[in-house]
Structure formats: structure tokens, C-alpha cells
Amino acid sequence: MNKRVLFVLLLCLGAFSGLVAQNPIISGQFTADPTARVFEGKVYLYPSHDIPSPVERLQEWFCMEDYHVFSSEDLVKWTDHGVVLSQSDVPWGDAGSYSMWAPDCVYKNGTYYFFFPASPKGEKGFRIGVATSDTPFGPFKPLAEPIAGVQGIDPCVLLDKDGQAYLYWSGRGLNVARLKNNLTELDSAPVLVADVKDGFKEGPFAFERNGKYYLTYPWVKDKTECLAYAMSDSPMGPFEYKGIIMDQSPTGCWTNHHSLLEYKGQWYLFYHHNDYSPDFDKNRSVCIDSLFFNADGTIRQVVPTLRGVGIADARSLIQIDRYSTKSEEGVFIDYVNQDDKFEGWKTFFSHEGAWVTFHRVDFGDGKLQKVSARVSSEMGGTLQVCADGHVIADIEVPVTVGRWQTLTVPLTGLQEGVHNLCVSLSSGRNVQVDWIRFE
Numbered sequence: 001m002n003k004r005v006l007f008v009l010l011l012c013l014g015a016f017s018g019l020v021a022q023n024p025i026i027s028g029q030f031t032a033d034p035t036a037r038v039f040e041g042k043v044y045l046y047p048s049h050d051i052p053s054p055v056e057r058l059q060e061w062f063c064m065e066d067y068h069v070f071s072s073e074d075l076v077k078w079t080d081h082g083v084v085l086s087q088s089d090v091p092w093g094d095a096g097s098y099s100m101w102a103p104d105c106v107y108k109n110g111t112y113y114f115f116f117p118a119s120p121k122g123e124k125g126f127r128i129g130v131a132t133s134d135t136p137f138g139p140f141k142p143l144a145e146p147i148a149g150v151q152g153i154d155p156c157v158l159l160d161k162d163g164q165a166y167l168y169w170s171g172r173g174l175n176v177a178r179l180k181n182n183l184t185e186l187d188s189a190p191v192l193v194a195d196v197k198d199g200f201k202e203g204p205f206a207f208e209r210n211g212k213y214y215l216t217y218p219w220v221k222d223k224t225e226c227l228a229y230a231m232s233d234s235p236m237g238p239f240e241y242k243g244i245i246m247d248q249s250p251t252g253c254w255t256n257h258h259s260l261l262e263y264k265g266q267w268y269l270f271y272h273h274n275d276y277s278p279d280f281d282k283n284r285s286v287c288i289d290s291l292f293f294n295a296d297g298t299i300r301q302v303v304p305t306l307r308g309v310g311i312a313d314a315r316s317l318i319q320i321d322r323y324s325t326k327s328e329e330g331v332f333i334d335y336v337n338q339d340d341k342f343e344g345w346k347t348f349f350s351h352e353g354a355w356v357t358f359h360r361v362d363f364g365d366g367k368l369q370k371v372s373a374r375v376s377s378e379m380g381g382t383l384q385v386c387a388d389g390h391v392i393a394d395i396e397v398p399v400t401v402g403r404w405q406t407l408t409v410p411l412t413g414l415q416e417g418v419h420n421l422c423v424s425l426s427s428g429r430n431v432q433v434d435w436i437r438f439e
């Protein structure tokens with residue numbers, strides 16, 4: 001059974017109600033420009049929705065027709081709430097422009113306000129519109145006109161402790177203006193808070209922490225975008241540059257776009273790379289990693305990981321190719337299916353002693369009895385599975401001659417709770433693993 005069929009089967013059985021993944025966190029569709037917010041105790045994710053372009057003029061460019069919203073309580077299982085706003089819904093927008101770029105969403109007085117850029121009818125460039133809903137998962141109803149006096153992209157709204165709202169956006173640099181109480185009109189003239197003379201900047205994300213205001217933004221310091229930040233004592237600046245939050249993408253993605261969020265006492269960085277589309281960086285996917293502040297309020301640089309965040313349920317498909325650590329030699333990661341990258345990756349163990357670890361797997365009460373692995377091998381070998389250093393299974397992998405096979409063996413000595421897994425090739429050569437799962 002292939003991974004997609006198994007996934008759909010698990011959904012039908014009600015085993016979980018959303019999408020399950022490490023980094024990237026969502027597969028089956030592209031997601032970019034993630035703004036994450038906490039509403040009603042859950043994390044809501046408002047990304048752009050990259051699609052391969054149906055129109056000739058955008059074949060090599062960003063192409064976005066609509067927005068989906070996702071939510072999660074554990075940052076591991078994500079529910080897709082479907083399309084919440086489409087370009088054909090926007091009264092002032094050009095319905096054939098495919099320009100529904102990076103959005104944001106905030107809550108005020110019983111209403112969720114969704115801010116989005118789009119190309120207006122009969123005009124060049126971008127305007128920023130507002131759509132509202134009674135729920136964080138939409139659908140969102142757009143207002144008749146975009147926000148007057150704003151031209152640009154990448155809206156971000158900061159709701160300050162005193163109730164005042166500020167709109168940040170990108171348009172020849174990073175701009176900020178106060179918003180009126182209705183959140184749909186400017187209440188001050190725009191101020192340029194970071195210009196592009198020291199490198200291109202876009203995608204502002206602003207927030208307040210311990211009385212300091214942070215302006216974080218993608219910045220092309222060299223070839224592609226890194227994420228940088230500046231701090232101020234005021235939401236309208238002046239901001240002082242402080243450093244890099246994330247360096248340029250190892251996948252070569254030209255853009256990065258992000259948000260920072262505190263959830264259940266931990267800070268996270270939401271960002272995007274083009275993991276599922278290595279040859280076309282306008283089809284991007286959202287990732288999450290933990291983020292930490294220094295005592296003086298500055299931000300420690302985040303190094304992107306494959307493992308991502310959260311605790312994996314031992315009964316879910318554990319993609320060990322999204323490893324935490326690996327041996328220096330003998331481990332190679334590749335796509336399972338070059339023609340459908342959303343099927344994910346596989347781990348290739350080329351020789352004895354090669355290993356990967358996958359941290360934070362929850363075995364519950366420790367009563368799980370078996371482990372299954374989807375494997376394939378040209379030469380055969382033995383995979384050893386350890387939990388926190390204790391051997392819990394040995395899986396004999398036969399020669400499968402190019403076919404994938406799911407093997408199941410009993411577990412021994414499994415302890416309850418959350419453990420770090422290690423999967424190694426204890427004998428043999430050239431064994432590939434798609435996933436493992438405990439039952």
C-alpha cells in the first residue's frame with residue numbers, strides 16, 4: 001500500500017482529522033508566507049497558497065488564486081479548513097490576476113479581520129484588502145474597497161496592549177501606519193520604518209514582547225532572502241537593526257516569509273522553503289522551528305531542521321527521513337517518487353553502522369506491541385530500532401528487488417512515555433526506509 005493510500009485510509013478511519021507531518025508541516029498542496037496566530041487556544045495558520053500556474057504569463061512567477069486556513073493544537077496534526085477566500089470573491093480585485101499574496105489575520109471585538117494583498121481591477125501593482133468573519137477559520141467576506149492610502153503587499157497587523165492597531169506592509173520599503181478602531185482605515189500617514197537602500201526588504205512581521213517592539217522581515221543581504229530583525233521602544237519606530245533570525249535557505253529558495261508566535265510557553269518561527277519543489281522556488285512549503293530569546297530580548301538565530309517541532313505519535317507514520325541527527329556517512333535522503341514529491345522522502349542506508357535519530361516520539365502507556373516499516377533493499381540487511389538507547393526491535397529486510405514491502409515485527413522492552421528513536425543498519429547494505437509505525 002503506498003503512503004498516500006494509507007494516509008487517506010487513516011483519515012477515513014478517523015485516526016486523525018488533519019494533515020500530519022514534520023518539516024514541511026503540510027503536504028499535498030503548497031503553502032507559503034505563513035502568519036500564525038493563537039485564537040481560542042489553538043494555532044491558526046494563514047498562509048498563501050502557491051499553485052502551478054494555469055496561465056502562461058505566470059508560469060515562472062508566483063501564482064495564488066485563494067487562501068486556505070489550517071489549525072492545530074499540537075503543531076503536528078493540522079486541520080485544513082479549506083478555501084476561505086478566493087480571488088473571484090474580491091469586489092475590487094482583478095479576478096484573473098492570481099495575486100492573493102501573503103495575508104494576516106487578527107481578532108477584535110468579536111470579529112476576525114483577514115488582511116490580504118491583491119491586484120486591483122484596472123490598476124497596476126497591489127492594494128491591501130480586508131475580509132471579515134465570525135470565526136478564525138472563515139469563510140471571510142471581503143469589504144467593497146481596499147484600504148485607502150495603502151499600496152503594496154505583505155500586510156501585518158500589530159494590536160498593541162492599549163488597543164491601538166498598526167498596519168505594516170511592504171511597498172518600496174517597510175511602512176507602518178496607525179489603523180482606526182474599525183481596522184479598515186488608516187488613522188495616520190504611512191511612515192517608512194526600513195527602506196531598501198541596504199538591501200531589499202519585504203514581508204514585515206511586527207510584535208511586542210516585554211515592552212519592546214520587534215520588526216522582523218525577509219532581507220536580501222546577498223543572493224536570497226534571510227530573515228532579519230530590528231527593535232524599538234515604539235511600534236512606529238525608529239527601529240534599530242539587531243541581526244539575523246534565519247540565514248538564507250539551504251534549498252536555494254529566493255524568498256523566505258515568516259511569523260513568530262508564542263504558544264504554550266514556547267516561541268516558534270514559522271517560515272517557508274521550497275522542499276517539495278526543488279526546481280521551482282515559487283512553489284513553497286511552510287516549516288516550523290523553535291525560537292529562543294536571549295535575556296536582553298535579542299533573538300537567537302534559528303537553524304532550519306527537518307524534524308521540526310512537536311511530539312510525534314508512535315502510531316503515526318514516522319518519517320525518519322525528517323531526522324533529528326544522522327551518522328556522518330552512509331545515510332542519504334531522496335524523494336520516494338520523483339514524479340510526485342508530496343509522497344515525501346525515503347532514507348537510504350548504504351552500509352552497516354549508518355544511523356538516523358528521530359526525537360520526541362510518544363509511546364503512550366508503552367503497551368504497543370509491534371513496529372512496521374516500509375522498506376526496500378537491493379542487498380538485504382537488518383534494521384535495528386532503539387528507543388533512548390535500548391534495542392526494541394530488529395527488522396530483517398530481505399532482498400526486495402526494487403519493490404516496497406511493509407514488514408512487521410514484535411517489540412521487546414518498550415517503556416511508556418516519550419522517547420528518542422534511533423534506526424540503524426546493523427548488518428547488510430543498501431536498505432531504504434520510507435516510514436516506520438508502531439501499533
Ligand code: FUB
Pocket residue numbers: 032033048062101102153154202203255256257
Ligand atoms: O508570496 C508572494 C511573495 O513572496 C510575498 O508577498 C513575499 O513576502 C514573498 O514571500
